[in-house]
Amino acid sequence: MVKSALVMFWARLGSLHGLESVAGAPFWKRWLGQPLSSADTVARVYTLLEVDTLRVGLHHLYTRLKRNKALAGLGGLGVAVIDGHESHASYRRHCSGCLERTIHTEQGDQIQYYHRQVVLMLVSGARADGSALRLLLDLEPQGRGEDEVTAALRLLERVLALYPRAFDVVLADGLYAQAPFFNFLLGQGKHALVVLKDPRRDLYRDAFGLFQLAPPQSGQYRSRHCQWQDVEDLRSWPQVQVPLRVVRSQECYTQGCQLTHQRLTVATEWVWVTTLAAIQAPTARVVQLGHQRWDIENYGFNEMVTGWNCDHVYRHQAQAIVAFLLTAFLAYNLFHAFRLLNLKPQRRHGKPEIFWARLIAAELYTAAGFSASDSSP
Ligand SMILES: [Zn+2]
Numbered sequence: 001m002v003k004s005a006l007v008m009f010w011a012r013l014g015s016l017h018g019l020e021s022v023a024g025a026p027f028w029k030r031w032l033g034q035p036l037s038s039a040d041t042v043a044r045v046y047t048l049l050e051v052d053t054l055r056v057g058l059h060h061l062y063t064r065l066k067r068n069k070a071l072a073g074l075g076g077l078g079v080a081v082i083d084g085h086e087s088h089a090s091y092r093r094h095c096s097g098c099l100e101r102t103i104h105t106e107q108g109d110q111i112q113y114y115h116r117q118v119v120l121m122l123v124s125g126a127r128a129d130g131s132a133l134r135l136l137l138d139l140e141p142q143g144r145g146e147d148e149v150t151a152a153l154r155l156l157e158r159v160l161a162l163y164p165r166a167f168d169v170v171l172a173d174g175l176y177a178q179a180p181f182f183n184f185l186l187g188q189g190k191h192a193l194v195v196l197k198d199p200r201r202d203l204y205r206d207a208f209g210l211f212q213l214a215p216p217q218s219g220q221y222r223s224r225h226c227q228w229q230d231v232e233d234l235r236s237w238p239q240v241q242v243p244l245r246v247v248r249s250q251e252c253y254t255q256g257c258q259l260t261h262q263r264l265t266v267a268t269e270w271v272w273v274t275t276l277a278a279i280q281a282p283t284a285r286v287v288q289l290g291h292q293r294w295d296i297e298n299y300g301f302n303e304m305v306t307g308w309n310c311d312h313v314y315r316h317q318a319q320a321i322v323a324f325l326l327t328a329f330l331a332y333n334l335f336h337a338f339r340l341l342n343l344k345p346q347r348r349h350g351k352p353e354i355f356w357a358r359l360i361a362a363e364l365y366t367a368a369g370f371s372a373s374d375s376s377p
Helices: 002-010 016-020 027-032 039-048 051-067 148-162 179-187 202-211 283-292 295-306 318-342 353-369
Strands: 079-090 099-105 108-123 134-141 169-172 191-195 217-221 224-234 244-256 263-274
Touching: 002 016, 002 027, 002 039, 002 318, 002 353, 016 039, 027 353, 039 318, 051 134, 051 148, 051 318, 079 148, 079 283, 079 295, 108 148, 108 295, 108 318, 134 148, 134 295, 134 318, 148 179, 169 283, 179 191, 191 283, 202 224, 202 244, 202 263, 217 244, 217 283, 224 283, 244 283, 263 283, 295 318, 318 353
Parallel strands: 079 169, 169 191
Antiparallel strands: 079 108, 099 108, 108 134, 191 263, 217 224, 224 244, 244 263
């Protein structure tokens, strides 16, 4: 069943019915050693699947890639990104794992049901051709009445037991600027690097007070001209077990305006709080890591939703939702590892990712649509 679902994701078939529609392809005999099961059977098995066996599969792939030196760190640091993602929402259908919220509409209040997961992505350094391998390691569903960080700590606890040396620092958005998150990572010998965005916080105010005293240093992030400020040893967040470091980056870049075709100058500002010392990560590295947090949005969630149809509800049942997502992670990791490491750069060149998915789908559709019995008059 898992092998069938992997092909469903690789060929981007979109649904279990899409999978069933290519059941006539001779490929299944070779791949499964038996005919493809019906959509209903796959869905039913997925409600009963032990999801931890999928996690073992994900770990196995990680170990192989690590051993083959395919997962270089960034400047000597292993880096992971954590973030929450809402996989779907519905007013009608719900299950025992659904979260609920009240939506105020013109027709009155309505209860909306949804699922949310916290996901951990491992980010590796760029390879010689500029490409980088990213692995979706694991996910944890957010339970009723708990916040995202609570689910994230559960996820990190499980991941760190299985992957104790996979990463040194965890990147996260402003929601994770919470003492339990920092203290948990410190307790595991890991670092946190998180967006700091609340100007009312003592730490923020103290850092900005110190920024006034020293001129910023000029720097460069990609094509952006930056002004950086960096202060260490801040003790104005006593709930966190160690003094903290705050880095601010004011960035300027030009962008083309679609309407007027003119170049516009855009200015942005980022502030991060981290447990990393300057000796472990100089200012430029902190700025790079701070921006790297977006990898989970740009290469993780966006691609999984638009490219892999991951927000589709393959079977609306709490365990099946986790099992299909973990299978999608396995498919994503294998697909990218294969594309980047097994295909020669000259074969990859000029072909978008979707080319390979369509190539896989083409084999299924061609053979399924034109079997010998169909072509006879
Ligand atoms: Zn549900």
